[in-house]
Amino acid sequence: MSAATVVADSGNIYECDAVSLELFPHGKRRLIIDRLSLNVRTGEFLTIVGSSGTGKSTLLRLLGGLVPATSGNIRFRGAAVAGAPSGVVVVFQDYSNALLQWRTVARNIALGIEDKLDKAEVDARIRQSLQMVGLEKNALDHPWQLSGGMQQRVQIARALALKPQVMLMDEPFGALDAMTKASLQDEVLKVHQQTGTSFVFITHDIEEAVYLGDRVIVLAGPPGRIHNAVDITLPRPRDQMSTRQSPEFLRYRAEIHDAVLAAGGH
Amino acid sequence: MRAKLNIPGTLTLLALVALWEVAVRGGAVTFDYLPAPSAIAVAFVGIVRSGELLTATLHTLGSVLIGWVLALVIGGALGLLFGLSAFARRWFLATLEVLRPLPAIAFLPVALLLFSFSLTTELVVMVYASIWPMFINTMGGIANVSSRLNDVGLTLKLSPTQTLLKVLIPAAAPSILVGARLCLGLTLVLAIIAEMIGNPHGLGYAVVNALIAIQPEQMFAYVLFIGVLAIALNALLLQAARLLLPAYGRGAVETV
Numbered sequence: 097m098s099a100a101t102v103v104a105d106s107g108n109i110y111e112c113d114a115v116s117l118e119l120f121p122h123g124k125r126r127l128i129i130d131r132l133s134l135n136v137r138t139g140e141f142l143t144i145v146g147s148s149g150t151g152k153s154t155l156l157r158l159l160g161g162l163v164p165a166t167s168g169n170i171r172f173r174g175a176a177v178a179g180a181p182s183g184v185v186v187v188f189q190d191y192s193n194a195l196l197q198w199r200t201v202a203r204n205i206a207l208g209i210e211d212k213l214d215k216a217e218v219d220a221r222i223r224q225s226l227q228m229v230g231l232e233k234n235a236l237d238h239p240w241q242l243s244g245g246m247q248q249r250v251q252i253a254r255a256l257a258l259k260p261q262v263m264l265m266d267e268p269f270g271a272l273d274a275m276t277k278a279s280l281q282d283e284v285l286k287v288h289q290q291t292g293t294s295f296v297f298i299t300h301d302i303e304e305a306v307y308l309g310d311r312v313i314v315l316a317g318p319p320g321r322i323h324n325a326v327d328i329t330l331p332r333p334r335d336q337m338s339t340r341q342s343p344e345f346l347r348y349r350a351e352i353h354d355a356v357l358a359a360g361g362h
Numbered sequence: 363m364r365a366k367l368n369i370p371g372t373l374t375l376l377a378l379v380a381l382w383e384v385a386v387r388g389g390a391v392t393f394d395y396l397p398a399p400s401a402i403a404v405a406f407v408g409i410v411r412s413g414e415l416l417t418a419t420l421h422t423l424g425s426v427l428i429g430w431v432l433a434l435v436i437g438g439a440l441g442l443l444f445g446l447s448a449f450a451r452r453w454f455l456a457t458l459e460v461l462r463p464l465p466a467i468a469f470l471p472v473a474l475l476l477f478s479f480s481l482t483t484e485l486v487v488m489v490y491a492s493i494w495p496m497f498i499n500t501m502g503g504i505a506n507v508s509s510r511l512n513d514v515g516l517t518l519k520l521s522p523t524q525t526l527l528k529v530l531i532p533a534a535a536p537s538i539l540v541g542a543r544l545c546l547g548l549t550l551v552l553a554i555i556a557e558m559i560g561n562p563h564g565l566g567y568a569v570v571n572a573l574i575a576i577q578p579e580q581m582f583a584y585v586l587f588i589g590v591l592a593i594a595l596n597a598l599l600l601q602a603a604r605l606l607l608p609a610y611g612r613g614a615v616e617t618v
């Protein structure tokens with residue numbers, strides 16, 4: 097039995113063990129993440145909250161293989177992460193920077209698959225992804241012709257086209273208005289339910305973390321470390337009205353709110 | 363957004379030409395060799411009929427095209443290298459910044475000495491002068507691409523080459539096109555000068571030749587034709603930019 101199988105049996109798609117990251121801005125050593133250990137269960141919707149400066153985005157970049165850890169181990173499906181692992185894709189907050197403004201919506205979605213799959217498969221995946229985020233009618237538009245919420249849908253569709261096992265989302269709805277945010281939250285939950293993809297979702301919005309997550313991790317820092325983790329046992333499917341008004345939801349919100357305050361940060 | 367004929371502007375231009383004609387014919391202006399516009403027009407028909415204009419134009423356009431392409435390739439490649447590599451910028455940019463302000467015309471005698479009166483001399487001077495706008499605009503365009511697009515290339519598992527070709531260069535394209543357009547304008551100017559001094563062919567040589575032969579009507583005809591040629595080349599590139607850039611959204615065309 098290989099090591100990879102053993103790890104897969106553990107039910108964790110990600111395993112991080114004492115991960116630290118140091119940077120040297122202006123020649124001065126700065127510890128950004130401090131011996132952080134964390135597992136992501138297969139199929140789980142994990143949300144991570146914390147004040148600014150607790151290294152939330154950096155943690156996500158480490159998981160996505162966009163930046164190497166200074167020390168410690170990050171394993172994705174049992175294999176050490178070196179560079180962006182296949183099966184993992186990051187969705188960024190700044191959608192207008194992350195989309196290729198000169199490509200149409202469909203060609204943006206094709207970017208990650210056009211050289212790897214044959215044309216029929218690429219077209220099929222574009223269609224499926226557009227349908228999942230409700231942008232079937234906008235395939236030929238350019239991103240700059242769309243609203244912020246629609247642009248973020250394009251970025252999510254582009255990630256979905258890769259059929260990832262894990263979606264890493266870095267405050268994806270932080271720049272959107274409340275109505276758009278609510279509908280995109282439900283969109284993401286639908287994708288989670290339909291595809292079984294695991295999610296690691298960074299946010300500074302405590303209600304969003306509770307509403308989406310199976311588990312909420314509160315980060316403390318700087319330097320970033322885990323303050324506590326809370327399992328969210330709210331029933332699924334969740335609903336913007338009834339879930340958010342339930343006493344359990346409000347209790348989780350209060351608990352995590354207190355934890356974020358206790359964890360400090362800036 | 364189609365270009366419309368600027369009627370007041372055109373009327374002013376025509377009035378000035380008419381004034382020139384009247385001033386020369388009426389004896390109000392008494393330069394020995396200032397021909398009237400009508401005489402220049404006659405000379406122009408003459409050089410068109412004799413085929414001299416066509417031969418000279420073909421030579422100049424040919425060397426402009428070669429020089430432009432060379433400058434685009436060299437300037438573009440250098441711009442890419444310096445735009446992508448902080449190492450190259452730290453170690454070699456200072457050297458290029460020293461070379462850049464040296465006027466290309468000052469190199470003409472050097473090139474003459476090395477390559478004598480030839481197309482090579484013409485090209486060396488043209489390319490030396492015109493790589494700079496291409497270099498600077500390509501470097502700036504690439505260096506200013508949002509670092510987020512590098513993250514996107516990584517997370518979508520594009521190879522470094524794919525990221526360069528599909529993401530970074532297209533993102534810098536509006537800036538690169540500005541460089542290409544400035545470069546073309548300079549190439550024409552330098553070609554004319556090089557032909558006047560370093561290579562006895564083309565429109566630049568034709569101007570000087572008409573001067574030596576004391577044929578001011580012909581000289582003016584060539585000079586004005588060069589002006590029209592410059593306007594036409596510029597318009598051609600602007601039109602190409604209009605075809606290429608709409609995908610970049612509001613404002614991209616205006617920047618070129």
